[in-house]
Amino acid sequence: VKVGGKPLLQWVVEWLRENGVTSIVMGVAYLKDHIISYFGNGDRFGVEIKYSIHTVQGGTGEGFSLAIDRYVSDDTFFALNGDQITDLRLGSLLGKHIEKSAIATIAVVHPRLPFGLVKVDRHDNCLGFLEKPILKERFISTGVYVFDRRITRYLPRRGDIERVTFPRLSRFHKLGAYRHPGSFITVNSLRELEEAENQLKGNHLN
Structure with a gap:
């Protein structure tokens, strides 16, 4: 997938x-x-x-597990899904991870709904519209993480870390969160691709 004339993964590498x-x-x-x-x-x-x-069937658990076993020797390292464009500063994420003494720390953002909201009263009158609001009381994962090497004890050989590893860590209060205040967008659909193109044209992520 190309965004702004470059493969999405090239944006991530840069x-x-x-x-x-x-x-x-x-x-x-x-x-x-x-x-x-x-x-x-x-x-x-x-x-x-x-x-x-790794195999597609092995999920993110297999992917991260094999990559760490084969090539990663550091005690603390960044990990990510690779389908996002963001202005997140990794130094700030690392600082939160150290502060929390966590095994893993997730960069999170407030989600923006992909559609507008309609306010309706109890008499079924439309009172107003809110176009694609940001949900200030909720957070979503950006897919950008810091891992402590102890993460390897919790990685499944098959399956996704979001469904297996993170719930286990959260039960032990070893999963931290860094609230990213800036821009973030994934590119997994034509709608998201169009939004990413528009944001890049406006220099919001460049």
Whole structure:
């Protein structure tokens, strides 16, 4: 998927580099040959890239588990899903992770509804409209994380960390949250692609 004339994953790699990340491990499954061919060893993007191949069926649990076992030696490291464009500063996320002494910390944002709301009274009168509001009382995950190496004890060999790992960590109060105040968008649909293009044109994420 291209956004603003560049593959979405290139935006992610360049954002990581701008945040001081110089070594990247990409977990690849679907379209792995195209991804490896495009990014190579990362030299032309100013980073070092290694690849950890996993199966689509194994989910994010297998993907993260294999990548960490094969290539990650640090005690603390960033992890992400790779389908987002954001102005998140990784240093701020890391600071919150250290403050919380968590095993994992998730960057979260207030969600924006993809549709408008209609205010209706008890007599079924329409009182007003609110176009695509931001829900200030709720949060969603950005898919950007900091992991402590202890995360490996909680990663499933098959399945998704969002459904297996994070609920377990939250029960032990070892899952922290960093409230990102800036911009964030995923690109998983044509509507989100159009929104990302519009935000980039307005320099909200560039």
